Amino acid sequence: MKRKVTTLSVAALFIAGCAPDPDALDGNGANGEEGGSGGTLRIGQEYDLGTLDPAVLSAVGDRQMTANIFEGLLRFEYGTLEIEPALATAWESNEEGTEWTFQLREGVQFHDGYGEMSADDVVFSFERVLDEATGSPNRSLLTTISEIRAEDDYTVVFEMSEPDPSFEYKLTDWYTSIVSREAVEELGDDFQHNPIGTGRYQFENWTQGQETVTVAFEDHWEGEPNLDEVIYRAIPDATTRHNSFMAGEIDVNQVTDPEIYAQIEDVEGVSIEQVPGLITRFMGVKADEPPFDDERVREAISYAINRPAMMDGIFSGISTPAEGILSPDVDHALTGILDYEYDPDRALELLEEAGYDDGVDVTLTIGDVDRFTRPATVIQQNLAEVGINMEIVTVESQTMLDQLRSDDGLQMYLLSRGQDPAPDRVLGTWFHSDGIPSNNWARIDDEEVDAWLDEAMSTMDMDRRDELFGNVQEYVAEGHYLYFIDHEDFIFAVQDRVGGFQSDPQRSLRLDDVTIQD
Amino acid sequence: MLKLIASRILAAVPTLFGVLVATFLIVHLIPGDPISAILGDEATEEQIQTTREALGLNDPLYVQFANYLTQVLQGDLGTSISGRQPVADQIMARLPATISLAIAGVIASVIIGIPLGMLAATRRGGKTDFSALLFTTVGEAAPAFWTGILLSTVFAITLGWLPATGAGTPGDTWSVIRSLILPATALGLAGMALIARITRSSMLEVLNEDYVRTARAKGVREWVVITRHALRNAAIPVVTVIGLNFGVLLGGTVVMETVFARPGIGSLLVNAIFARDYPVVQGVTLVIAVSFVLVNLVTDIVYRFLDPRLRDEVTSKA
Numbered sequence: 001m002k003r004k005v006t007t008l009s010v011a012a013l014f015i016a017g018c019a020p021d022p023d024a025l026d027g028n029g030a031n032g033e034e035g036g037s038g039g040t041l042r043i044g045q046e047y048d049l050g051t052l053d054p055a056v057l058s059a060v061g062d063r064q065m066t067a068n069i070f071e072g073l074l075r076f077e078y079g080t081l082e083i084e085p086a087l088a089t090a091w092e093s094n095e096e097g098t099e100w101t102f103q104l105r106e107g108v109q110f111h112d113g114y115g116e117m118s119a120d121d122v123v124f125s126f127e128r129v130l131d132e133a134t135g136s137p138n139r140s141l142l143t144t145i146s147e148i149r150a151e152d153d154y155t156v157v158f159e160m161s162e163p164d165p166s167f168e169y170k171l172t173d174w175y176t177s178i179v180s181r182e183a184v185e186e187l188g189d190d191f192q193h194n195p196i197g198t199g200r201y202q203f204e205n206w207t208q209g210q211e212t213v214t215v216a217f218e219d220h221w222e223g224e225p226n227l228d229e230v231i232y233r234a235i236p237d238a239t240t241r242h243n244s245f246m247a248g249e250i251d252v253n254q255v256t257d258p259e260i261y262a263q264i265e266d267v268e269g270v271s272i273e274q275v276p277g278l279i280t281r282f283m284g285v286k287a288d289e290p291p292f293d294d295e296r297v298r299e300a301i302s303y304a305i306n307r308p309a310m311m312d313g314i315f316s317g318i319s320t321p322a323e324g325i326l327s328p329d330v331d332h333a334l335t336g337i338l339d340y341e342y343d344p345d346r347a348l349e350l351l352e353e354a355g356y357d358d359g360v361d362v363t364l365t366i367g368d369v370d371r372f373t374r375p376a377t378v379i380q381q382n383l384a385e386v387g388i389n390m391e392i393v394t395v396e397s398q399t400m401l402d403q404l405r406s407d408d409g410l411q412m413y414l415l416s417r418g419q420d421p422a423p424d425r426v427l428g429t430w431f432h433s434d435g436i437p438s439n440n441w442a443r444i445d446d447e448e449v450d451a452w453l454d455e456a457m458s459t460m461d462m463d464r465r466d467e468l469f470g471n472v473q474e475y476v477a478e479g480h481y482l483y484f485i486d487h488e489d490f491i492f493a494v495q496d497r498v499g500g501f502q503s504d505p506q507r508s509l510r511l512d513d514v515t516i517q518d
Numbered sequence: 519m520l521k522l523i524a525s526r527i528l529a530a531v532p533t534l535f536g537v538l539v540a541t542f543l544i545v546h547l548i549p550g551d552p553i554s555a556i557l558g559d560e561a562t563e564e565q566i567q568t569t570r571e572a573l574g575l576n577d578p579l580y581v582q583f584a585n586y587l588t589q590v591l592q593g594d595l596g597t598s599i600s601g602r603q604p605v606a607d608q609i610m611a612r613l614p615a616t617i618s619l620a621i622a623g624v625i626a627s628v629i630i631g632i633p634l635g636m637l638a639a640t641r642r643g644g645k646t647d648f649s650a651l652l653f654t655t656v657g658e659a660a661p662a663f664w665t666g667i668l669l670s671t672v673f674a675i676t677l678g679w680l681p682a683t684g685a686g687t688p689g690d691t692w693s694v695i696r697s698l699i700l701p702a703t704a705l706g707l708a709g710m711a712l713i714a715r716i717t718r719s720s721m722l723e724v725l726n727e728d729y730v731r732t733a734r735a736k737g738v739r740e741w742v743v744i745t746r747h748a749l750r751n752a753a754i755p756v757v758t759v760i761g762l763n764f765g766v767l768l769g770g771t772v773v774m775e776t777v778f779a780r781p782g783i784g785s786l787l788v789n790a791i792f793a794r795d796y797p798v799v800q801g802v803t804l805v806i807a808v809s810f811v812l813v814n815l816v817t818d819i820v821y822r823f824l825d826p827r828l829r830d831e832v833t834s835k836a
Contacts, residue, residue, distance in 0.1 A: 047789070048781075051602045059600070135572055140564050192602060208611040209781025210685060235683055235779040236789055239667065244779065247674045247682040398794060399549040405566070438566060 039516030040229040041498065043509065044241045044250040048234035049212045052203065053192035054177035055129045055136045063174050064509035065212060065232055069111075070177035070197035073102055073122070073156075074168060078512040079502035081329055081421045083168055087117065087178055087198065097163030097460035104154040109219040110180040111202035117178060119150030124181040126158075138175040141425075163460050166422035169331075173420075200225040200511065209234060226500075226515045251495045251516075254507065257370065261318055261491060269496045273503040276320040277490040278327045278421065281371070283364070283379060283414040284482040288443040291362070292411070296354040298480035303347035304386045305483060310378045315486055322484040325427075325473050329505050332423050332469040337477045347386040359387035364412040367397035372414050375485060379414070404441050413441065416488060421506075424457050427472050442481040449475055519819070526818065530811040537807040538590065538800070542583050545791075545799045551575060552599045552794040573599060586800070595804070596797035598790075605801035609783055613805075615685045616771050616782035619705070622698045623767040623774075624760060626706025627713055632756065634710065635717025640744060642722060650714065658711030662770050666704040666777035673700060683779035701774040708770060709763045716759045720752035727751070754824055761817030765810050 047061040054066050075086035085091075088102040108117040126148050129136045144167075147159040160167075170176055183196035195203050198221070201214035212232040216225040233250055235241040242260045245253040246267075255261050255272075264270055285292040285301070292298055311321050326333035351357060364379070366372040376392050383390045390412070395403070404410050419426045429439035432453045436443055449472055456468035476482060490507040500513035552573065553566050570576050574585070589596055595605035631654075638650035657665075674682035680700050686693035724730060725748055733747045734740070772784030779785070783802050790798035 048601075050600050056602070137565055137569060139568075207688065207781070208608060209615070209786060233684070233779075234781070236785060237776045237779065240670075240683060240777055240779050243667070243670050243675055244683040247678065249681065249683055395549075396792075398792065402549055402551060402553075 038226075038228045039497075039518055040231060041227050041252070041511065041514060041516060042231045042233060042250045044235050044244060044253040045232045046234075046236055046238075046241070046254075048209050048236075049193075049206050049232070051192040052195040054174045054179065054195075054197075055125075055134050056192070057174065058137050060507070061232075061234075064507070065214070066174055066177065066195070066197070067199075067508045067510045068201045068230065069195055069199045069203055069214060070174070070179070071199050072171050072173070072176045072178060073104075074171040076172055076421075076504070076506075076508075078510060079504045081505055083172060086172075087122075088171075091168075093167075093460075095460070097165065097167075098160045100158040100160070100167065101151075102156045102158075104156065105221060106154055108198050108221045110183065110198055111196050111217055112183075114180040114183050114196050117180070117198055118153045119156045120153075121181050122156045122178055123148045123150050124184070125178045126176065128179070128184065129175055136175060138173075141170060141173075141175070162458055165457065165460055165462075165465060166420070166424045169420060169422040201227075201230050204229075225511075226513070227511065230511060245493055245495075248495070251498050252501065252509075253493045255491045255493050256488075258314070258318055259370075264493050271494050271496060273492045273494055273501055274318075274489045275503045275505055276327060276329070276487045277507060278329060278419040278505045279416050279488050279490075280322055280325065280327060280419065280484055281319070281375070281414075281416040281486050281488055282322070282482050282484045283375075283412065284442050285412050286409045286441065286443055287479075287481055288445070289411070291354070291356060291360050294354045295479065296350045297356065297360070300347040300350040300354070300386065301383065301388070301483060302480050303341065303343045303350070304388065305379055305382050306342045307485065308342070310375055311486065313378065314374045318491060319486040319488045322486050325476060325482070325484055326423055327419055327487045327505065330419055330421060330423050330426075332466050334470050334473040337474055344382075344386050351386060351388070356387070359389055361389045361391070362412055363391045363393055363410075364414060365393045365395060365400055365403065365410045366414045367400050368394045369397065371416070371488070376414050405438050407437055409437055409441055409443065423469055427469055428453050428457055431472055431476060442476075444476070444479075444481060446475075519822070522818070522822075523815065526815050530815075533811060534804070534807055537804060538587070539583075541800050541803040542586060545794070545796050546579060546582070552796065586797075590804070595801035598798045599795045600790075600793045601795070601798070605797050608786060608798065609801055609805055612781050612783045612786050615780050616768070616775070616784060618694075618698060619701055619771050619774060619780060619782060620764065620767045622702035623705030623709060623770065624764055626702045627709035627763060627767070628760060630706055631710035631713030632717050635714040635756075636721060636744060636749065638714065638718045639721035639725065647718075650718075654711035654714045657707045660707070662704050662708045663773045663777050665707055666701060666774055669700045669704055670778065685780045685782075697778075697780070701771075701778045701780060704777075705767055705770050705774055709767055712759055712763060713756060716755050717752065720755045721748055724748045724752045750824075754821060757820055757824060758817060761813055761820075764813045768806060768809060 045061045045064070047059055049065065050059050050062050051057045052062060052066055052069065054070050057063065057066065071086045073086060073088040073091070074083050076082060077084045085105075087105050087108060089105050091100060091102045093100045102122075104117070104119060104122065109115070110117060126142065126145065128134050129139055129142055130145065132139065144160050144162050144164040145158055146161040149157050151157055164170070177197060180196040184191050187194050193206060200217055200220050200222070202217040204213040204215045206212045211234065214230045216228055218224050233244070235244055238257050238260065241250070241253055242263070244250050255264065264272065285298060287293060287298065307321070323335040324333055324337050328335050351360070364376055366376050373394065380390050380392055400410075400413070400415070404413055417426070429435040431440060431442075431444050431449055433440065433445045433450050436445065452468045452471050456465050456472075459465060490503050490505070492501065492503050494501050497517055499515040499517055502513070504510070551570075553569055553575070574582060577585075586596065595609070597603065598605055598608055601608060634650050634654065638647045641647050670682050673680045681697050684697055686695070686697035688694075730743060730747055733743045738747070771782055772788060774780065775782045775785035776788060783805065787799060787802040790802065
C-alpha cells in the first residue's frame, strides 16, 4: 500500500492516512471535464438485484451496484488498490492503533434531498452494522470497534478494544458505506430497495428479474457524473448474456468462460478490459488423514503436476500463474515461494519412500464448471503417470462448499477463492486452527501457525506483519498443503462506445471515469 | 357443472398437499443450504452459525415444515432468503411474463400444429404428409434451448430484427410483443409436433366416418367438410393434448426464460434452486402445481362443451 503524507495530520500522531491535492478532488467531473458526456450505460449482470442495503448485502452483483450508489470514508484510487480519501479528508490513529480520528468532507449531499452528510450519519452507519438486530453478515469484521463518537459535525472517533491493522481496508468495503440516518429511519425495510447514499449515481427503479436503473446524482461532491443513466440488466445465463452483448443490447459484460473469451477476442468494435483478480485457483488436500498426512505424498504431488503445460493448454491469456498463495496485489503477499518444478521421477521416489510404490487411490471433488473440470482432468493425467489413481467427482458448486465445511471435509478439492487487499481474513481463516472445519480445509492444526497469525492480526507494526504473514505463507508452501495454480483475470467485454472503463482486482464495477461516446 | 368443478377442486387438495411435502423434502434434503449462497465462500464459522440461527435452519425438519405449512395456510408464502422480499410479491411481479409466454407458446403451437395436422391428414401418404411428419419429428427432437439459441443467433444477433433478451419495456405493447416472438416460436415448435400428429390421426379416423361420407355425398364443399364436420369431431383429443401441452409449455418457459433472459417465474425458480432459496423454490412450485390443476380443470370443462355425450353423463349423474 502506498502512503502519502497528509497536510492535516498532527506530527505527534502515527500517520496512517493521507489527503491528496485538494484541487484534484474538486471541480467538475471525475476526470476534470466540464459536466459529463451523458448517455446510458447498460451492464449485463449475472444476478438480479437482491438487496441494496450495504449493511446486509453480500452478493457480488449487489456489491457492484452499490459501489456507485454509496461511498465510504475511504476508497481505492480508481482501478487500483491504493487507498485514498472519499468521505473522509484526513485520518490518523494513535501509535497503538486503538483510537482513530477521521475528518469528514464538508458539503457532501445525500441523494433525494436527504441533506448534508454529518458525523452523526457516520456513527449511525457503523452502529447499525454492529447492532445484532440488523443481521449484518459482516458484523464480526467490525467487532474490534468498542465505541464510535461524533466529536463535532465533521469529526468522528473510533475507539478499538484491540488494534485492527486492516481497519483502513475495511473502510473501503461496501458494508462500511455511509447511509443516511434519516432515510433509514424513515424508510425502514424499504431502504434496501430505496437506498440513499452519497455516490455518483442514485437509485431510480428496479423491475424485478429484469433491470435496476440508477441515474446521475448532480449534487455529487466531485461534480456532475459523466453518464445520465446506468442500467444493470439481469441475465443469469452466460451464453444468453454473451448473445445480448453481441446483439448490442448491453455495453459491458463480465466474461468468465474461456470459449466466450475466444469468441470476442477478435470482434471489431469490442475491447477487452482485463486485470489479474484478487482470487486464487488451487487444489488442496485434507492433511490429517492418509495418504495426505504423510508430507512425502503431498510433496510428490507438487512434483507430479505439470503446471506450465496446464497454463499454456487451458488458461493461456485468461489468467496469471500463481507464484504464491496470495494474489501479488494483496498486502504482505509473498511471491516466488512456490517451487513447481515438474519432476515425475522425484515424485515416484517420494511415493516409494512413503510406501506407496504400488500406487494409491484418491478422490478429487470439484464444482461442475469448466474452470475446474479442465484443470482437474490435466491433474488426473499427471498423477496417473506417477501411480496416483485420482477419481474426479463433480458436484454442484454450493454442494461442494457445504461438503468442504462439514466435519468430514473432502480428501481433495479444487476451487477458486477470492481475497481481500489485506491478507488477514484469508490467512487467518484458512490456516488458523479456529478455521477448522469452516475454512481451514487442509486441517492445518499447528500452535506455531496460530501464534504467528494471532500476533500478525493484532499488531500495527507493518514490518512485523510482513515477517509473520511471510512465515505462514512459507509454512503452507513448504508443507505442500495446497497446490496453487493461478490467479484468474477479471475480464470485461466492453463495447467501443464506452470510454474510461477499468477492470480492477476486485471487479468493483466502479464507474468513476466511464463515459459514452455516441 | 358447478358440482363437477367443486369436486375437482376438492380432489386437488391432496395433490397440492403432496406437492408441498415433496417440494419441501426435496429442497431440504438435497445437499447444500442457503448459507454458502448468502455468505459466499469466505464466511467464518461464527457468521455461518449466526445466519443459520436467524433463518431458523437449525430447527428440526418437521418443525420447519410445520412452520411453513402454517404460513402457507394463512396465505403467506414466506420471505425470500436472498432477495429479502415476500415470495408472493416476487411471484406476482414475474407471473405476467411467464403466463404471456406460455399462452403465446400455445398459440404458436396451435397455429403451426393444427393446420399441419389437417394438411397431412387430407394428403395422407403423399409428399406433403411425409414433409409434415419430418418437420414435426425434427421440431420435437430439437431441444427447445437449442432452437431458442438458433433463433436468437439468426434473428437477433445476425439480422438484428428482434431483441435477444428481455421482456420488453413494460407499457410498450409493441416492444412486449416483439420480445415474445422468438421465445414463443421456439416453445411452439417444440409443442406443435404432438398437436400436429394427434390432429392428423384424429382427422384420419373422423374422415372415414359415415357422417363425413354423407356430407360429401350431399355435395358439401370439401373445405367445409373438413372444417365444420371433421375438425370439430376430431377436436377432443386435440384439446386434451393442448391442455396437457400447456403444462409442458409452462415447464418449457423455465428453459426459454433462461435462454432469452425473461423475468418470469421459471428463471426465478432456477436461480432460487442454485441459491437454495427454499421459500422461493417452494412458492414457485406451488404456483406451478396450482396452475396445472387449473388447466386440467379447464380442459375438462371444455371437453364437455365439445362432446355432448360427456355433458349428458354429468347431468344424468347429478
